Amino acid sequence: MKEIRFHGRGGQGVVKSAQILVKSVIETGEYAHFIPFFGVERKGSPVYGFARIDSQSIDIKSQVYEPDCLVIMDDSLLDQIDVFEGLRNNSYVVINSRKSVEELNLPESAQNIGMKIGIIDATETALNVIGKGIPNTTMLGAFVSVTSWVDKSTVENNILKQFGEENARAAQKAYEEVKIYEC
Amino acid sequence: MSKVMATTGNTAAAIGAALAKPQVIAAYPITPQSSVVENLAGMIANGELNSKMVEVESEHSAMSVVQGAAVSGARTFTATSAQGLALMYEPYFRMSTLRLPMVMAIAGREMTSPETVWGSQQDSISVRDAGWLQMYVEDNQEILDMIIQGYKVAENQKVLLPINIIYDGFFLSHLMERVEVPPQEKVDQFLPGYNPQHVKFNPSEPMAVDPLTPGDILMEYREDHLKAAHKALEVIDDVDNDFGNSFGRYYGGAVQEYLCDDADIVLVTMGSMTGTAKEAVNIKREQGIKAGLLKIRAMRPFPETKVNEVLKGKKAVAVVDRNVCFGWNTGTLFVEVKAALNRCDDISLVPVIGGLGGADITLNHFTNCIDLLQKTSDYKKYHKCIWFKKGGELHEVS
Structure with a gap:
């Protein structure tokens, strides 16, 4: 089983993107689920969500404490909360940032753990392609590129269906342009 | 063929309710239940569901509306959570003591105070002694399946009691996971229409419902109610078995x-x-x-x-x-x-x-x-x- 923790801010579309991921996995015959965690209901406040992917049905219904992957929609969260808490060795991180991996100033807990980190300026990409700085669908493109955990064309179809062509194009751009580092 | 979907618990509840074809739905939105009602309203607006939706101003009215509909012989549905359930308590109790079968979903939420909107079983637990049947489920498939089964249990002539299908708020109401949606024809075969014999709305056969009742007669009503609730244990097991035979999913009954x-x-x-x-x-x-x-x-x-x-x-x-x-x-x-x-x-x-x-x-x-x-x-x-x-x-x- 693969466990994913999403971090973002209210209004960035964490729930919608995670739901597209879950839908896409289920459409390809595997199992997945997503539990959103709603804190205070306002734009800009930190939000979380927890997803799991498996080849068999998933009984567990709790939050994710030792993720195999982090999806971070906003790099300013790194200064506020320990987003890397519990991250497993040989894990994946997908982060929305205009910084380089050095500039991200990763905490010690996220170093030398065999982490593959994908950095994409998803807000900028979304602004340019979609005309709105909402990074969620763009981040999905980067997620697929970094992890290869879900079929690319299925995700693309679901983005198309739910959001339209521009969002699918932004996701494709992120798929191609995400910078991947090993730490 | 069943259709496989990725869906939230609230959507699963709405789909389950729609498959049971309730004639009347009345509900008032409350976190975390709201999207159940939103979904049903959407299905009715799109012409996918032929139910009368009454948009009421409170949960007290929601239960009162479905109660009136049930007295006249309709199959009904509503859903609520926490403070909404508390506001509904007076007609809620009367629904069971009038022996009116229906299904009400509860997306379980903590009772205030301190102020909270998140998941718990405190709301449904607090009304466990109001004469309803109450069943708790563990995942979204079980929500959908139990809403369908719920009608079959509630409307059984040996039971005739309303039932709550209860699922934890957020942990299920907002959880998205794989759910198999059975085809309408198969649900129709499993769950025939509701045909009440004990209350009828028929001007040529008038009947008085719920007149002022002295204690010795009221005690007979209570005795029958307790017996019916006890009988429901067998019916829950039988319906689970029938459901398993039709749809391939057995839950073990009680x-x-x-x-x-x-x-x-x-x-x-x-x-x-x-x-x-x-x-x-x-x-x-x-x-x-x-x-x-x-x-x-x-x-x-x-x-x-x-x-x-x-x-x-x-x-x-x-x-x-x-x-x-x-x-x-x-x-x-x-x-x-x-x-x-x-x-x-x-x-x-x-x-x-x-x-x-x-x-x-x-x-x-x-x-x-x-x-x-x-x-x-x-x-x-x-x-x-x-x-x-x-x-x-x-x-x-x-």
Whole structure:
């Protein structure tokens, strides 16, 4: 089983993107689920969500404490909360940032753990392609590129269906342009 | 052919309700239930569902509207949570004591105060003695399936009582997962239309419903009500069996056992925590510990005999509640299980409280709990209440 923790801010579309991921996995015959965690209901406040992917049905219904992957929609969260808490060795991180991996100033807990980190300026990409700085669908493109955990064309179809062509194009751009580092 | 969907618990509830073709729906939105009603309203607006939707100004009115519809012979549906359920209490009680079958989904939420909107079983537990049948489910498939089964149980001539299908707020209401949606024709075969014999709205055969009733007659009504609720235990099992034969999914009826036969240690759970507890049982089994799980599905009527059969002879049992029983320093399910086991003095019965107000119940909580039971089973009777704390810790309160 693969466990994913999403971090973002209210209004960035964490729930919608995670739901597209879950839908896409289920459409390809595997199992997945997503539990959103709603804190205070306002734009800009930190939000979380927890997803799991498996080849068999998933009984567990709790939050994710030792993720195999982090999806971070906003790099300013790194200064506020320990987003890397519990991250497993040989894990994946997908982060929305205009910084380089050095500039991200990763905490010690996220170093030398065999982490593959994908950095994409998803807000900028979304602004340019979609005309709105909402990074969620763009981040999905980067997620697929970094992890290869879900079929690319299925995700693309679901983005198309739910959001339209521009969002699918932004996701494709992120798929191609995400910078991947090993730490 | 069933259709496989990725869907939230609330959507699963709406789809289940729509498949049962209620003639009248009345509901008022409240977190975390709102999208059940939104979905149903959408289906009606799109012409996918031919029900009369009454948009009311409160939950008291929601229950009153479906009550009026049910008296005139309609199949009805509503859904609510917490404060909405509290506001609904007066017609809620009357629905069961008028013996009007219906299904109401409850997306379980903590009762204020302190102010909260998150998941718990405190709301539904607080109305367990209002004469309804109450069933708790653990995942989205079970929500959909039980709403369909619920009508078949409630409308059974031996039962004729309303039923709550209860699922934890957020942990299920907002959880998205794989759900199989059965085809309408198969549901129609399984669940024929509602044809009430005991209340009828027919001007050529007028009848008075609910006149002022003296105590000696009222007592006969109550006696019949209790008998019908007791009968419902058999009906719940039969309907589960019929449903399994039609759709391939069996849930065990009033309770579901998991690896209990040779178990020394058993976790008793209700609702969405069950899957996590099953994982903990699997982990401990791999370590050679004989652990098992008993999932209580029917809280009302309480499956006393089955609980006895499963737990008799076990060394230690933890009953995990996502609610509190004020006045007992335990959860409510614990009190129910203890009452059922009144002749089994040799079981160490441990009350556990966790997951209130949306707090997480984790794998570590359950593995730690099984470890504690392993130690506890050396002693007779264990009186301390265990609280599931943040980070998977257990905290004992004497």
